[in-house]
Amino acid sequence: MSQHSQVGGPGEPTIAQPLYTPIKRRSFFMYAGATAGATALILAGCSKDDTNGPGPSGGGNVSLGSGDVGVLNYAYALEQLEAAFYAQVKTSTVAGFTPAETAYFAEVAAHEAIHRDFFKAAINRDAPGKIIPGLTPNFSGIDFTKRVKAASDTKLGVLDAAKAFEDLGVAAYNGAGKLIKNAAYLVIAGQIVSVEARHAAYVRDLILPGSFAADDQVNATTGLDKAMMPTEVIAIAQAFVMEKLDASSVGK
Amino acid sequence: MNFFKIIDQLAEVDPDVLGRFDSRRAVFNSLGTAAKRSALAATPLLLSGLFQKAYAGTQSTPVDVLQYALTLELFEQDFYKKVQASAPYAAASAEDKAAIDQIKKHEDSHVTLLKTAITGLSGTPVTGVTFKQAVFDTLVTFKTGAAATSQLGIAQLLEDTGVRAYKGRAGELLGTDLLTVALQIHSVEARHASHIRTMRGQRSWVNPADDLAAHPVYSSGITTTTPPTTFLGYGIPAYTAPSPIENNTKQSGVEITSALGTPYSASDAAAAFDEYLQAAEVLDNSRAGGLVGA
Numbered sequence: 001m002s003q004h005s006q007v008g009g010p011g012e013p014t015i016a017q018p019l020y021t022p023i024k025r026r027s028f029f030m031y032a033g034a035t036a037g038a039t040a041l042i043l044a045g046c047s048k049d050d051t052n053g054p055g056p057s058g059g060g061n062v063s064l065g066s067g068d069v070g071v072l073n074y075a076y077a078l079e080q081l082e083a084a085f086y087a088q089v090k091t092s093t094v095a096g097f098t099p100a101e102t103a104y105f106a107e108v109a110a111h112e113a114i115h116r117d118f119f120k121a122a123i124n125r126d127a128p129g130k131i132i133p134g135l136t137p138n139f140s141g142i143d144f145t146k147r148v149k150a151a152s153d154t155k156l157g158v159l160d161a162a163k164a165f166e167d168l169g170v171a172a173y174n175g176a177g178k179l180i181k182n183a184a185y186l187v188i189a190g191q192i193v194s195v196e197a198r199h200a201a202y203v204r205d206l207i208l209p210g211s212f213a214a215d216d217q218v219n220a221t222t223g224l225d226k227a228m229m230p231t232e233v234i235a236i237a238q239a240f241v242m243e244k245l246d247a248s249s250v251g252k
Numbered sequence: 253m254n255f256f257k258i259i260d261q262l263a264e265v266d267p268d269v270l271g272r273f274d275s276r277r278a279v280f281n282s283l284g285t286a287a288k289r290s291a292l293a294a295t296p297l298l299l300s301g302l303f304q305k306a307y308a309g310t311q312s313t314p315v316d317v318l319q320y321a322l323t324l325e326l327f328e329q330d331f332y333k334k335v336q337a338s339a340p341y342a343a344a345s346a347e348d349k350a351a352i353d354q355i356k357k358h359e360d361s362h363v364t365l366l367k368t369a370i371t372g373l374s375g376t377p378v379t380g381v382t383f384k385q386a387v388f389d390t391l392v393t394f395k396t397g398a399a400a401t402s403q404l405g406i407a408q409l410l411e412d413t414g415v416r417a418y419k420g421r422a423g424e425l426l427g428t429d430l431l432t433v434a435l436q437i438h439s440v441e442a443r444h445a446s447h448i449r450t451m452r453g454q455r456s457w458v459n460p461a462d463d464l465a466a467h468p469v470y471s472s473g474i475t476t477t478t479p480p481t482t483f484l485g486y487g488i489p490a491y492t493a494p495s496p497i498e499n500n501t502k503q504s505g506v507e508i509t510s511a512l513g514t515p516y517s518a519s520d521a522a523a524a525f526d527e528y529l530q531a532a533e534v535l536d537n538s539r540a541g542g543l544v545g546a
Contacts, residue, residue, distance in 0.1 A: 117514060122506065187528060225436045
């Protein structure tokens with residue numbers, strides 16, 4: 001069975017894609033950072049674009065697979081992105097970061113690297129040969145020297161991107177939970193998602209003190225955090241990855 | 253939601269499951285009729301009702317799990333209600349008050365949501381779960397001073413324990429939309445825990461440097477000789493072995509510090525995963541159970 005299913009067809013031309021895809025990506029970032037409420041709109045626009053052609057040149061197509069291993073690969077893909085992001089934060093000089101924040105982000109970087117490496121080990125152990133490859137991150141929309149983007153900036157600051165990643169990660173695990181069939185995997189996912197939620201709340205508080213569980217993220221009436229299904233999440237995460245990801249069979 | 257798939261999976265682990273339903277045909281017929289009458293959103297509740305009926309007397313029902321969640325939420329709700337009425341809160345900064353108010357608002361919402369779900373499953377929501385006034389009166393500061401005598405010190409314990417408690421029951425809701433709701437509450441509790449920790453000058457995540465690390469709530473195993481099997485009238489799973497302690501560095505048989513190719517510190521390995529707690533542990537007198545009362 002192929003882990004590299006041909007989402008858009010192997011021989012489709014990629015003419016013009018590299019020219020206009022980055023612009024779409026940038027707009028993604030701005031919306032994603034600006035307001036979570038616009039997520040539905042972004043998703044609608046994104047998934048449509050994504051089905052029109054293959055991903056950016058330079059990356060292949062990657063199917064996350066089906067069933068529980070699909071869910072594990074899905075988590076592994078998201079953790080790869082987060083780990084790569086924080087690894088780059090660690091080696092960057094972010095203007096305005098306090099020593100305490102730098103130390104905190106080093107710890108977050110370790111947590112995410114552990115999540116990534118753990119999933120890699122678990123998938124290779126439980127589903128040999130079914131793991132997705134290492135992904136090539138695309139952080140062209142992030143300015144790693146900036147703490148928070150100014151209104152005039154086109155790129156996300158480090159905290160904006162961290163918030164987007166962490167909130168998306170929480171919604172992703174919350175939505176994927178019910179797709180998991182093996183209770184042991186569910187418990188592990190639960191053990192990780194609450195750490196992501198802690199990160200998300202921490203980063204939110206850095207951007208705006210007291211916004212750890214603000215009404216834009218936690219429904220003011222139900223008190224529920226967001227939950228998103230794999231295809232919705234990947235539609236957003238796709239902007240950060242060179243490879244074209246296919247989450248259509250995850251959990252099925 | 254793939255209803256048939258869930259039934260089939262249940263049949264895999266429990267060959268008798270179909271016999272537990274009145275009959276497969278009857279169940280699906282009634283589901284079809286009911287589904288026509290009700291909104292799509294009601295289907296998970298109906299489905300859970302089937303399971304509840306099928307498994308009555310054999311293990312915890314979804315209602316039992318929801319009652320447990322409601323117990324925790326009522327407990328937290330009452331705690332924050334007491335905080336809001338206290339002198340230390342009155343003297344706190346506007347920012348700190350706003351944070352407590354936001355958290356309390358969520359606990360109120362969770363209580364309402366869980367009560368509605370339990371009622372929808374023909375259950376009677378538990379009531380009268382309060383934080384012991386005598387213990388609350390010993391919390392003399394808002395967020396400074398010793399953790400055990402500060403309101404936010406106890407809030408941190410409650411939130412961190414809540415995070416662990418939801419994890420401990422998630423497996424019983426496997427594959428259901430109720431699980432999604434539980435997870436959506438669970439991550440909010442984690443956000444609360446993170447912020448309370450920030451307010452107290454602690455790291456957002458559980459770590460060996462926590463000033464509460466030695467508190468009984470973080471220790472493993474129940475301390476009373478007879479674990480409760482029922483609490484406030486609903487059943488909880490039998491206590492088996494102690495749940496992992498928070499400084500655990502081994503997950504799913506993988507030693508995080510040394511088996512991942514890259515070495516990681518024990519502190520990072522422990523903090524990267526929150527642990528679960530079984531209901532018998534959470535409700536034990538050494539933990540939340542000991543703080544429940546008039």
